[in-house]
Amino acid sequence: MSVESLPLDQKTIDVLSGVTTATLTTVLLKKGLRNVWLRGAMPLVAGRKRIVGRAFTLRFVPAREDLATPASWGSPISTRAAIEAMPSGAIAVVDAMGVKDAGIFGDILCARMQKRGVAALVTDGVVRDAEGVLASNLPVWCSGAAAPPSVAGLTFVGWQEPIGCGGVAIMPNDVLVLDGDGAVLIPAELLDAVVDAAAEQERLEGWIMQQVEAGEKLPGLYPPNKENQARYDAWRATQKT
Structure with missing residues (x-):
């Protein structure tokens, strides 16, 4: 069952927009949390401003030939359907299992996310159609780019459920802060x-x-x-x- 997306108040966004991810890892370490930095999720373009938002989670599992097909893109459970459920201001956080030879999103999907007001895409995997992704102006934190589509190595299975991304456990509506040092998770219950x-x-x-x-x-x-x-x-x- 997917979890309802929650808004994030502007005051919290304003404060965290002035705090580096490096500082946040120190603060979280003092609270006993060491594993909060998403491995492999780095800005596709250097110099992006810091971004703050609640996590809208998406999950892939290993590819299975009867499920990971181009026809699956039209399924009710698809990345396309998930994008239409993303609220404005959310950060799409995608568990791609660290797979680097199958691009989870390309230019068209990123353009649609940008149109919907999604704040950013974060993944431990890679994107495809890199030039088009850059042209979409959607901020992306990922492990790079690859030409093959997602179904070449992954099966999409759902959204707004617990995931692991970059070795970090992420729950829907947790908060992420993104900057040049990567992506850091703040558990929702510890936010204030x-x-x-x-x-x-x-x-x-x-x-x-x-x-x-x-x-x-x-x-x-x-x-x-x-x-x-x-x-x-x-x-x-x-x-x-």
Whole structure:
């Protein structure tokens, strides 16, 4: 059974848009989560702005000859049908099992996703029709490109259900943040706590960078000891929240 897609409030998007994925992995590590960075999902185009959105999940399994056929593209359970269920602002997260010799989406599907307002496509697999995908202007994080279609190596089986992508367990409506360092997962249940901690961690690291540029030594500064924490707290108190 697929899970209903939930919206993500603009305040959360605004805060996380100002937090790097590197900072988020530190915050999540402090909360006991180590496996949050999706292996193999890197920006197809460098220099994309940071993207934040809820996960709309899609799942492939290994190809089986009676199921993975061009005729399956017209099935009620197909990537085409899944795209029509994607809400605006969602990030399509596709479990392609790390397969790199079968492109899960091409130019037409990416163009349709862009028209529907999908924020981005993220996969541990690859896309096809790379030039057309780039022309669609849909932001894509993936492992590269390959000419063969998905059915050459994969069978599509459903959407909005738990998946594994890049070695990370992802549930529908979890939150992803994408930037030049890749894609990082924030579990939905931890979202509020992570947002608060991430904004503060980013602020602290900004202050630490100021100290480094002023010539301060790293021991006792990063991470701050009691003295430097007190200095930071005093500085923090003078800043607008």
